[in-house]
Amino acid sequence: MANADMFHIRTEEAPVMPAPVSTTGVIGWLRQNLFSSIGNTILTVIGILIAYWIIAPFVQFAIIDAVWTGSDRTACLPEEGAGHAGACWAYVKAYLPQFIYGRYPVEEIYRVNIVYALFVALLVPLAMPSAPFKTVNALLFLVVFPIVSYFLLTGLVIGDNVILPIVETPVWGGLLVTLVIAVTGIVASLPLGVLLALGRRSKMPIVRLVSVIFIEFWRGVPLITVLFMSSVMLPLFLPEGVVFDKLLRVLIGVTLFSAAYMAEVVRGGLQAIPSGQYEGAKALGLRFWQMMGLIILPQALKLVIPGIVNTFIGLFKDTTLVLIVGMFDLLGQIQSSFSDPTWSSPTQGHSGYLFAAIVFWCFCFGMSRYSIFMEKKLHTGHKR
Amino acid sequence: MSIQEQHTAGAPARASLLNDPKARGLFYQILLVTALVVLGYFIITNTLANLERQNIASGWDFLDTTAGFGIIQALAPYSETSSYGQALFVGFLNTVLVAVIGIFFATIIGFIVGVARLSNNWVISRLAYCYIELLRNIPLLLQIFFWYFAVLRAVPGKQEKWSFLFGWFGLNISGLRGPKPVFEPGSEFIGYALILGIILTVIVARWARKRRDATGQQFHTIWTGIGLIIGLPVLAYFVTGMPIALDFPVFVETGPRLRQGFQLGTGFNVIPEFLALTAALALYTASFIAEIVRAGIQAVSHGQTEAAHALGLRSGPTLRLVVIPQAMRVIIPPLTSQYLNLTKNSSLAVAIAFPDLVSVGGTVLNQTGQAIEIIAIWMIVYLSLSLITSAFMNWYNQRMALVER
Numbered sequence: 001m002a003n004a005d006m007f008h009i010r011t012e013e014a015p016v017m018p019a020p021v022s023t024t025g026v027i028g029w030l031r032q033n034l035f036s037s038i039g040n041t042i043l044t045v046i047g048i049l050i051a052y053w054i055i056a057p058f059v060q061f062a063i064i065d066a067v068w069t070g071s072d073r074t075a076c077l078p079e080e081g082a083g084h085a086g087a088c089w090a091y092v093k094a095y096l097p098q099f100i101y102g103r104y105p106v107e108e109i110y111r112v113n114i115v116y117a118l119f120v121a122l123l124v125p126l127a128m129p130s131a132p133f134k135t136v137n138a139l140l141f142l143v144v145f146p147i148v149s150y151f152l153l154t155g156l157v158i159g160d161n162v163i164l165p166i167v168e169t170p171v172w173g174g175l176l177v178t179l180v181i182a183v184t185g186i187v188a189s190l191p192l193g194v195l196l197a198l199g200r201r202s203k204m205p206i207v208r209l210v211s212v213i214f215i216e217f218w219r220g221v222p223l224i225t226v227l228f229m230s231s232v233m234l235p236l237f238l239p240e241g242v243v244f245d246k247l248l249r250v251l252i253g254v255t256l257f258s259a260a261y262m263a264e265v266v267r268g269g270l271q272a273i274p275s276g277q278y279e280g281a282k283a284l285g286l287r288f289w290q291m292m293g294l295i296i297l298p299q300a301l302k303l304v305i306p307g308i309v310n311t312f313i314g315l316f317k318d319t320t321l322v323l324i325v326g327m328f329d330l331l332g333q334i335q336s337s338f339s340d341p342t343w344s345s346p347t348q349g350h351s352g353y354l355f356a357a358i359v360f361w362c363f364c365f366g367m368s369r370y371s372i373f374m375e376k377k378l379h380t381g382h383k384r
Numbered sequence: 385m386s387i388q389e390q391h392t393a394g395a396p397a398r399a400s401l402l403n404d405p406k407a408r409g410l411f412y413q414i415l416l417v418t419a420l421v422v423l424g425y426f427i428i429t430n431t432l433a434n435l436e437r438q439n440i441a442s443g444w445d446f447l448d449t450t451a452g453f454g455i456i457q458a459l460a461p462y463s464e465t466s467s468y469g470q471a472l473f474v475g476f477l478n479t480v481l482v483a484v485i486g487i488f489f490a491t492i493i494g495f496i497v498g499v500a501r502l503s504n505n506w507v508i509s510r511l512a513y514c515y516i517e518l519l520r521n522i523p524l525l526l527q528i529f530f531w532y533f534a535v536l537r538a539v540p541g542k543q544e545k546w547s548f549l550f551g552w553f554g555l556n557i558s559g560l561r562g563p564k565p566v567f568e569p570g571s572e573f574i575g576y577a578l579i580l581g582i583i584l585t586v587i588v589a590r591w592a593r594k595r596r597d598a599t600g601q602q603f604h605t606i607w608t609g610i611g612l613i614i615g616l617p618v619l620a621y622f623v624t625g626m627p628i629a630l631d632f633p634v635f636v637e638t639g640p641r642l643r644q645g646f647q648l649g650t651g652f653n654v655i656p657e658f659l660a661l662t663a664a665l666a667l668y669t670a671s672f673i674a675e676i677v678r679a680g681i682q683a684v685s686h687g688q689t690e691a692a693h694a695l696g697l698r699s700g701p702t703l704r705l706v707v708i709p710q711a712m713r714v715i716i717p718p719l720t721s722q723y724l725n726l727t728k729n730s731s732l733a734v735a736i737a738f739p740d741l742v743s744v745g746g747t748v749l750n751q752t753g754q755a756i757e758i759i760a761i762w763m764i765v766y767l768s769l770s771l772i773t774s775a776f777m778n779w780y781n782q783r784m785a786l787v788e789r
Contacts, residue, residue, distance in 0.1 A: 033506040040505055047507035206413040210420070217763075220770040222728035224742055225762045232755040236434045237427045317523040324735055331526055350534055357522050357530070364521035 061347075062087050062354065069093075076345040087351040091343040099333055099355070102173020108165065112176055115149040119183070127370065129377055142187055153180070169247040173328035175359070177247070181329065182316045185254040186262075190308070192255065193262025194301075198292065200267055211263070218260035223318050226253045231325045250322055258315050265307035269300035303378060309371040313364050320360075331356050431756070438753070446752045447472070453747060455739045457655050468748050475744030476765060482661055482740060483727040483769070489666035490726060491719075494673025501678045512674065519671040525732055527668055532660035532736045542645040545635060554635060554646065560659060561633040564652035570627035577620035578613065585609040657738035661730070669726045673719065680715035681707065712784050720777035724770050731766075741765055 018024075022031055034044040065086025067076045076088035092099075101112055122141040125131035153176075155166035172180070199211030218226070230253030231246065238244065244252075273296055281291035301308075323332030334352040337343070401407050435442055447469035454464050459477040462470055500512035519527070537557070540546060545554035545561075553562045585608070592603035621628065633651025636644050646653075684707050692702040733740035742762060749758045 033504065036504070043503070043505050044507050047505070047511050051507070051511060204409045204413050207416060210416060217767070220724075220767040221763050222731040222742070222766055224731045224734065225759060225766065228742075228746070228749075228762075229759050232749065233759055236431045236755065238434075239430050240433065240437070313521075317521075320523040320525040321732070323525075324732075331523070331529075335529075353526060353530055353534060356526055360523055360526065361518070361521045365517060368517075368521065 060086070061350070072342050073345045073348075076343070076347060078346065085345070085347050087354060088343070088345055088347050089351065091337075091345075091348055092351055092355045094343065095334075095337050098337065099174045099330060101176055102328055102333060103171040104173070104176065105165075105167060105171070108167055111152045111164065111167075115152050118145060118149065119179075129374075142190075146184070146187060169245050172247065174333040175330050177322070177327060177332075178316070178319045178329040180247070181251060181254055181319045181322060182312065184251050185258045185315050185319075186308070186312045188251075188255040189259035189262045192259035193266050194297065196259060196263035197266035197270055200263065201270060215260045215263050218257050219264070223254075223257055224321050224324060226257045227321060227325045229253060246325075246327060250325065250327060254315070254319075258311060261311050261314070262308070265304050265311055266300065268307060269304035270296065272303055273300050305378065306371040306375040309367055309374070313367050313371075316363060316367070317360065330359065440753050442754070442756060444757060446748075446754050446757070449752070451748070451751075453751075455744065457658060457739060468752070471744050471748060472741065472761060475739055475741040478733075478738070478744075479727075479730055479740040479742075479765075480769075482658070482665065482730045482733065482738075486662050486665040486669065486726050486730065487723050489662065490669040490673055490722075493666060493670035495677050497670060497674035498677025498681070501674060502681060516671045516674050519668055520675075524664060524668050524729055525735055528660060528664040528732055528736060531664045532657065536656045536660050543637075545646070552632070554633060556645070557656065558646060558653070559656050560654040561635075561646050562652045562654075563630040563632045566629045566631050568627040568629065570624040573624050574617045574620045574628070577616040581613040581616040584612050584616075588612070655738075657733070657736050660736060661733050661738050665726055665729060669722055669729075672722050672725075676715055676718045676722065677711075680711040680713075683714045684710045709784070713781075716777060716781045716784060720774055720781075723777070724773055727769055727773065728766060 019028075021027060035041045063086075066089050067086060068089050070076060070088075070090035071094075073091075075090050076085060078085035097106075097109075101109055104112055122137065122145055126134070126137050126141055131137070151164065153167065153172070154169070155162075156164040157166060196211050196215055199207045200215065202208050202211070227250060230249045234244065234249050234252065277295055277299065278291065281295040286294065319329050320331045322329050323335065328336060334356050338349055338352065448467050450464075451466055451468050451471040452464055453471070455462055455471065455474055457478060458474045459481065460470070460474050462474045497512045497515055500508050501516065503509045503512070540556045542556060542558055545556040547554045553560065555561075585605075588603075588608055589605045592605045595601060595603065631651055633653075634647040636647060638644070688706055688710065689702055692706040693699075697705065730740060731742040734743040734746055737743060745758045745762055749755055752758075
């Protein structure tokens with residue numbers, strides 16, 4: 001009985017202790033992620049230093065030292081003895097209309113605005129998976145919108161009646177040209193790319209050979225040589241008297257170039273469709289184009305939306321190359337504004353390039369987020 | 385019964401020729417060929433007529449004409465009296481140089497950033513993420529302009545320099561200067577020693593692999609190889625009496641102002657156009673390679689690492705022998721296309737007037753008007769570079785590919 005004191009049986013649960021401070025909350029997170037070992041701590045310190053070295057001068061230049069208002073270069077000149085001046089945003093503000101519309105006549109700019117508005121109004125519901133009327137929307141965007149915007153941008157003259165005054169393409173510029181080239185390139189290359197992809201998977205040897213040669217040729221050469229080709233060589237191919245304007249020539253080159261990339265994207269989608277779908281369609285007695293149009297392509301194209309968006313991002317970035325053949329896209333327009341003595345200051349170039357970088361980055365980053373979003377949306381249930 | 389017999393006895397049922405897949409296929413292909421021939425005829429006749437009207441003699445004779453323009457960086461002997469053909473060759477060499485050096489740095493930076501993206505350290509992985517998202521969403525041409533017009537214009541002028549690495553190297557607006565090795569007689573033996581070292585390393589590696597397969601014993605091939613490849617040339621260097629001298633760039637700080645700065649013909653000079661182009665190409669492509677590397681490493685399932693640990697491998701050998709070989713299978717095909725992209729993108733050199741093939745070709749085109757020939761040369765060169773790179777990478781990929789039964 002005396003031994004009974006030596007045993008202790010706990011009759012109630014011990015109180016739950018909070019987890020050690022060092023493993024939870026902010027401190028726990030810091031310890032685990034940043035300072036778990038000596039090596040890790042060194043890495044953290046180096047990382048923070050690198051970030052500081054990059055961010056601090058950038059903020060200093062773009063925000064703290066920046067000049068936001070002013071009417072000419074004197075506002076942006078560095079003050080006496082103040083060392084480096086900041087970004088000259090006043091110059092970007094003054095030039096903003098030119099960066100967006102180029103040298104498009106001021107009284108006609110409303111037409112460009114209508115095109116921009118139509119573009120957004122048609123693209124946003126098309127991009128939203130939950131929005132209704134996809135087929136009508138796609139038809140409007142891919143067929144009606146290009147025709148309408150063609151007349152809106154270039155002008156419309158029926159007989160002697162000038163409904164919309166003609167605006168020659170050499171005065172187009174800035175973001176307008178960037179968007180026209182990128183969007184036309186992608187919209188026009190889609191059907192061509194689908195045809196080439198089908199051709200590459202065709203059982204007819206000559207069709208396959210022609211498609212393979214076409215695709216591999218355009219994918220093997222740099223875009224800049226394609227642009228040179230379309231601006232120098234294409235006029236030689238045309239009969240005497242037929243003259244394509246520069247923008248049209250560039251558009252032809254860009255379309256053929258991106259069609260090859262599009263074909264490979266679409267081919268990936270076609271390969272991902274199980275052969276049961278083909279066999280099922282054939283068993284139902286569908287002809288080739290019925291099978292493709294009703295069964296295979298709707299599924300395959302949906303699968304490759306992320307790929308199409310990625311091709312578009314690439315094309316959007318590559319439109320900057322047209323400045324080498326003497327067209328004024330956004331970057332070209334910004335570069336040409338550097339020759340204006342009213343705004344010439346040591347930071348003019350930096351400000352212009354920074355503005356271009358921000359605009360391009362916003363467009364491309366937004367599109368890549370959308371592509372990732374669609375990828376997740378389309379891969380429901382396929383994740384391993 | 386009788387109907388069946390009748391049917392089998394007669395000739396096989398023939399569909400109408402209109403519905404026969406073979407006949408239709410033949411018809412479409414003939415149609416395609418005809419259309420292509422007509423298009424080709426249209427283009428060729430128009431081109432010939434246009435050339436005749438513009439008085440341009442097509443042909444390759446212009447390649448032997450004197451070029452008459454200078455090239456700021458030539459890897460082969462070149463002067464203004466050289467021919468257009470030589471100018472194009474110099475441009476081609478510059479393209480290859482930019483591509484090779486760009487690929488080298490892009491691979492290193494890309495792998496580092498890709499691994500950093502997977503780091504457990506939050507700061508490091510965020511930094512890598514920001515690097516990738518920032519650089520791959522800004523057009524390459526803009527980045528080239530940034531490096532050329534913003535960064536390399538901010539370095540000191542001709543009369544000053546930033547020096548680093550014990551003052552051996554100097555950077556100013558005329559480019560990056562460093563010591564140039566001067567090979568004196570006897571130095572060829574160092575080259576032979578290097579080749580011998582490489583051959584011996586290959587032999588040792590083969591022998592070590594055979595022995596490991598037979599007995600299971602490991603051999604430190606890497607250390608032996610490093611010893612052979614570096615040690616033999618160093619030995620040869622001393623044995624032959626140190627025949628390689630360093631020619632340091634001469635920097636003059638006094639005297640007439642125009643004479644100040646780095647002196648021509650001394651040391652090794654990397655022109656700013658080259659620096660800007662390779663920096664932009666390497667950093668831009670590295671952001672894509674980093675994503676490829678990350679995807680490749682993530683594609684190796686965690687079970688592989690756990691199994692390797694369970695077998696008693698430490699984390700170094702696990703990474704080297706288990707994870708990386710499997711990740712490489714996923715990495716190589718997209719990596720190839722990034723290398724090709726970099727090679728093709730090197731043609732943007734024309735924007736900052738670095739004399740690559742496109743830039744030199746553009747000058748020749750302007751001077752001679754031989755558009756078709758120049759563009760044909762561009763296309764042929766880039767196509768064959770593409771084909772060679774992809775052939776090499778396909779060969780490498782086949783070696784790395786999973787061997788299945």
